[in-house]
Amino acid sequence: MPIYVVDKPLTLTSHDVVGRARRRLGTRAVGHTGTLDPLATGVLVLCVGESTKVVQFMERDTKDYLAFISLGAATPTLDAEGPICEQASVPAFSTGQIQSTLNTFLGPQQQIPPQYSALQVGGVRAYAVARAGGQLDLPARSVELHELRLLGLYDNLNAAPRSFSATPEGRWAVADGDQTMPRTITLPPALGNFPTLLVWARVGSGTYLRSLARDVGAMMGVPAHLSGLIRTRAGRFDLSQAVALEALSEASGLSELGALALPVIEASRELALQLRQGKRPADERTGRFLVLLEGELVAVVDGDGQAFKVVRAWAG
Numbered sequence: 001m002p003i004y005v006v007d008k009p010l011t012l013t014s015h016d017v018v019g020r021a022r023r024r025l026g027t028r029a030v031g032h033t034g035t036l037d038p039l040a041t042g043v044l045v046l047c048v049g050e051s052t053k054v055v056q057f058m059e060r061d062t063k064d065y066l067a068f069i070s071l072g073a074a075t076p077t078l079d080a081e082g083p084i085c086e087q088a089s090v091p092a093f094s095t096g097q098i099q100s101t102l103n104t105f106l107g108p109q110q111q112i113p114p115q116y117s118a119l120q121v122g123g124v125r126a127y128a129v130a131r132a133g134g135q136l137d138l139p140a141r142s143v144e145l146h147e148l149r150l151l152g153l154y155d156n157l158n159a160a161p162r163s164f165s166a167t168p169e170g171r172w173a174v175a176d177g178d179q180t181m182p183r184t185i186t187l188p189p190a191l192g193n194f195p196t197l198l199v200w201a202r203v204g205s206g207t208y209l210r211s212l213a214r215d216v217g218a219m220m221g222v223p224a225h226l227s228g229l230i231r232t233r234a235g236r237f238d239l240s241q242a243v244a245l246e247a248l249s250e251a252s253g254l255s256e257l258g259a260l261a262l263p264v265i266e267a268s269r270e271l272a273l274q275l276r277q278g279k280r281p282a283d284e285r286t287g288r289f290l291v292l293l294e295g296e297l298v299a300v301v302d303g304d305g306q307a308f309k310v311v312r313a314w315a316g
Contacts, residue, residue, distance in 0.1 A: 002252070002253025002255060003045060003047050003051050003054075003237075003253060003255070003256050004021070004045075004046040004048065004243070004248060004251055004254070005043060005046075005237045005238075005241045005242045005254065006021070006043075006045075006046055006245050006248065007041065007044075007242035007244055007245070008036050008040070008044040008231075009041065010041050010187075010188065011039070012038060012245075014032055014035045014036050017046070018030050018031070020245060020248075021245070021248055024245075024248045024249040029048060029052055030048050031046070031052045031055045032046055032047070032055075033045040033047065033234060033235065034058075034059060034061075034205070036229075039079050039080055039188045039229070040230070041185060041229070041231075042185075042230040042231035042239055042242070043232065043234045043237060043238070043239050043242055044231070045235065045237050050315075051256040053312050054256050054259050054260060056312070057262075058234075058235050058259055058260075059205060061205065062146065062203065062205070063202075063203060063205070063207075063233060063234050063235075064171065064203075064231070064233035065200070065201045065203070065209055065230065065231050066151075066164060066172055066185070066198065066199075066200055066201075066232060067197075067198075067199045067200075067209050067213065067228070067229050068160060068196055068197070068226070068228035069213040069216055070156075070157055070190070070191070070192075070213075070224060070225055070227040071090045071194055071195045071197070071217055071222050071223075071224045072089065072192075072194040072222055072223065072224070073086065073087050073223055073224070073225060074086040074214070074217070074224065075225045076115070077116040077210070077225075078114045078116070078210035078211065078213060078214050078225055079210050079213075079227070079229075080188040080189070080190070080191055080225065080226070081116075081188075084191055084192065086223040087223065088223055090194070090195050091221075091222075093153070093195075093220065095150055097220075098150050098153060098197060098220075099149075099150045101220055104219065105145050105148060105212065105216070106145050106146070107144065107145065108142060109143050109145060110141070110142060110143075111140060111141055111143045111207065111211050111212070112138060112139075112141075112211060113126070113211060114126075114210050114211055114214075115135055119136075119138060121137070121138065141206060142206075143203065143204055143208075144203070144204035145202075145203045145204070146203060147201065147202040148202075149199065149200045151198040151200055152198040153197055153198075154195070154198065155193075155195060155196075156190060156192075156194060156195065156196055157187065157194070157196045157228065158190055159196075160187075160196055160198055161174045161175070161198070162185055163175040163182045163184050163185075164182060164183055165181065165182045166232075166238065170233070171202075172200060172232040172239065173200070174198075183239060185230050187227070187228035188227065188228060190227060191225070191227070194227075196227060197216075210225075210226045212226075213226035235259065236259060236261060237254070237258075237259070257295075260290050262288055262290040262300065263289050263290070264289070264290050264291075264292055265285075265289045265290070265301075266292055266293075267291045267292065267293045267298055268293075269293065272291070272293040272299075272316065273316075275291060275301065275308065275310050275313055276298065276313050276314075276316055278310055278313070280307040280308060280309055281307060281308055282306065282307050283308050284303075284305055284306070285305070285308075286304060287302070287303055288300065288302050288303075288311070289303060289308075296314075296316075298313065298314060298316075300312045
């Protein structure tokens with residue numbers, strides 16, 4: 001079965017979306033390639049049926065976001081769920097100062113995850129402890145931020161734009177009259193009248209934009225929270241391809257072949273049979289490959305210069 005790109009609605013968890021997709025598509029075999037928080041919207045990639053086998057190869061894909069960071073107020077959840085737990089006045093920062101601050105977060109980083117997250121320590125979820133009034137010692141994690149671009153500085157969240165379009169380079173920017181098919185986004189209600197940054201971000205897997213908002217504020221000397229988040233790309237799938245959750249049962253879906261950015265080997269029938277049987281046929285190539293037979297998925301394999309080892313195989 002194909003891959004579906006859903007525009008996740010506000011307030012639903014990723015698990016909620018999977019549950020509704022199962023009902024609409026008539027199958028239990030539905031998985032996603034990267035969680036979105038309830039107050040985030042945008043690209044949630046759903047793999048259905050046999051395509052769930054590609055999830056493991058997509059979870060580490062880079063992702064793009066439009067992030068709204070409100071300065072002057074912090075929350076325990078680091079986002080607009082609230083409540084506000086700290087407030088401070090905000091100096092008049094210039095756009096140059098803000099972009100310089102963002103630039104300090106580029107490249108490999110050590111990032112402390114939010115307490116309100118699904119991470120586990122000793123089998124206990126961090127969010128469960130946080131909701132009970134406690135805290136877990138969450139170690140910093142290695143993440144990588146590839147691009148952070150300030151798109152605008154606004155007096156408050158309500159003054160920020162709601163209409164965006166993809167650029168020719170595959171990024172997303174505030175829509176103007178020259179762009180086609182603008183997409184209107186929905187943001188959570190503002191927690192107050194706080195200066196708000198609009199940032200376009202391209203980040204590696206495992207990056208928390210809520211933590212980034214906290215850390216950007218700390219670098220600028222003020223409390224901050226993530227007041228809105230839209231994922232515009234996950235791996236090779238873009239927001240322009242996304243369908244509404246309500247329209248999922250009528251959507252045709254996308255080929256799972258488009259999900260894997262791997263070099264392709266066109267297999268003979270003999271090689272395809274060997275790989276599907278889990279054998280290790282001799283081959284001098286090195287690296288990870290996608291093996292096809294007449295356009296159909298056969299396997300993902302790793303080559304060590306002597307033989308292929310099957311990482312995942314598909315039935316013929």
